[in-house]
Amino acid sequence: MDSETKKDIEVAPALIAVHPDQCSVAVAVGHHLRVFDLLAGSAVSLTDDSDASPFHTDNIRAIRFGAKGKLFVSAGDDKTVKVWSTQSWRCLTSVSSEKRVSAVAISDDGTYVCFADKFGLVWIVDLDPPLRDKKPAPLLSHYCSIITSLEFSPHGRFILSADRDFKIRVTCFPKNPLNGAHQIQSFCLGHTEFVSCLAFVQAQECPQGLLLSGSGDATVRLWNVDSGALLDTCEVATKAGLLESDDKAEEHEHAVTDLCTVLDGLLVAVAIQRQDYHYSILSFLTGRILFGFLTSLFDNAVVVSIAGEAFVPTCLASPSAGKLWMVTGVSTLPGCNFPALARVKVISGIDDEQEPVVMGDNGIPGGEKLLETLQGTASVDDNAFLAAAEAVKTAMGQLLIKKQYPSENRESRKKCRNDRKLKG
Known part of the structure; x- marks a missing residue:
């Protein structure tokens, strides 16, 4: 693999959490983590004080607040979970991973942190004191799939x-998870491309909630996790006006990059990445957010287009106050003088009585x-985001779309791989 391709892999989309x-x-x-205190109005x-490397030393791929x-x-x-x-805002513990981390989750009671790596393993760490020198235990595995x-x-x-x-795997979380999770409840199967994001919504008829999933196949799907049954499918590219109802999207052309629930799950917000190589760069830079009311199974939808902006949402976040937070940006671009780029936007008026703006x-x-x-x-040069937009698209592809390598390159890749197990 040449140096330019390696640098492309290192580009990471910006993330946001509220x-x-x-x-x-x-x-x-x-590798920058920036936090703003909304109550104090200050950074x-x-x-x-970790014994290992303080702060992160490589691209951050996952951030999350606990439910409480x-x-x-x-x-x-950097193979570190903090x-x-x-x-x-003190780091309580730093946990070393054998491979790069791709996703994290926190149990509702805050007693466990789970993280997944790029080899398809999910690890778990208990947060019982003392917190120093915590070692992760294997929880479950997807076979060699990110x-x-x-x-x-x-x-x-x-x-x-x-x-x-x-695929989406539903695993029963055991009473003693440090011994592993071995009972599979169901699989939610139906997507035809990579699954990019998951979110739960409350439902009276299903105490465990209904699952929403977004994918590179330009759909959002609704599932019953107890049975794995597919309840509904929304062709979001068509709903957002990116495709006619009888058109078919090219592979990964209108991938769903993120989704989140708003207003306690009555509303779902979906970010669609438009990747159309036949248009000018300003055409697929337009960010689109799709809102569909779950109570009507996506029949009612409002599209909020950030027209004229060099803004492709890479991550969405929303608590329960009717505001949708979103960010676009990437880590430092290879060959560019721009530093790590991020731009934050907020959509307000998210309910059934107001027009989102x-x-x-x-x-x-x-x-x-x-x-x-x-x-x-405070201000970001739009020209910088014009260069960043293509890198956002490339970054998503590098992470989620499987690469095919000629057989003659496989041995050299194995020798140069940087995922050897940590000693000790």
Whole structure:
């Protein structure tokens, strides 16, 4: 593999997470982790006294707040999982992974952190004191397939794992998870491309909740996790007006990059990455967010297009206040003078009585101080994001789309691989 391709692999999309009580907002771009305190109206200073490398030293691939908001987890390509206290923003523990981390999840009671690596293994760490020198234990495995998303079901009965080989596994979370999770409840099968994201919605008829999944096949699907039954499919590219109803999308052309639930699950927001090589760069730079009410099974939809903006949402986040947070950006671009880029936007008016609108920078909670903290600057040059847009598309492809290598290159790749097990 040449050096240019290696650099492409290192490009990572920006991530965003919002505290469940709207106390803070976190953005990760490259190896930078930036946090803004919404209550104090100021940037947060992180403290990391880990014996290993302080802070992250490579691209961060996953961030998440716990359900109760007391914990925050970050992990990525430096093979490190860091657990933070959201009260002091001190790193409570750093856990070493054998391979690069692709997804994280926190149990609802905050007693366990699970993380997945790029070899298809899911590991678990208990957070009982003492927290120093924690060792992960294997929980479950997908056979040699990158795990793209991890989620605990409501009430913690199941842990769900999705991968780039189109499948979603529903595993019973055991009473003693450090001994492994061996009972599979179901598989949710139906996607025809990589599964990029998962989210749960509450439903009276299903106490364990209904599962939403987004995929590179340009669909969002609704599942019963108890049985693995497919309940509904939404062709989001058609709903968003990117395709006619009788057209067929090219492979990965309108991939769903992220989704999240809003208003306690009454609404789902979906980010669609438009990848059309036959249009000018400004054409597929337009970000589109699709809203579909679950109560009507996606029949009612509103498309919010961020027209004229160099903005392709790479990550969505929303607590329960009717605001949708989103970020676009990538880690440092190879061959460019731009640093790690991030831009934050907020959509307000997300309910069935108001028209969703993109808030101006002055109207965003936290205002200019928040933008300076999370973006690295209050204003961002659009020209920089024109260059970043292609890298966003490439980054998603490098992570989620399987690569095919000629047989003559396989042996040399094995010799140069950087995933050897840690000693000790």
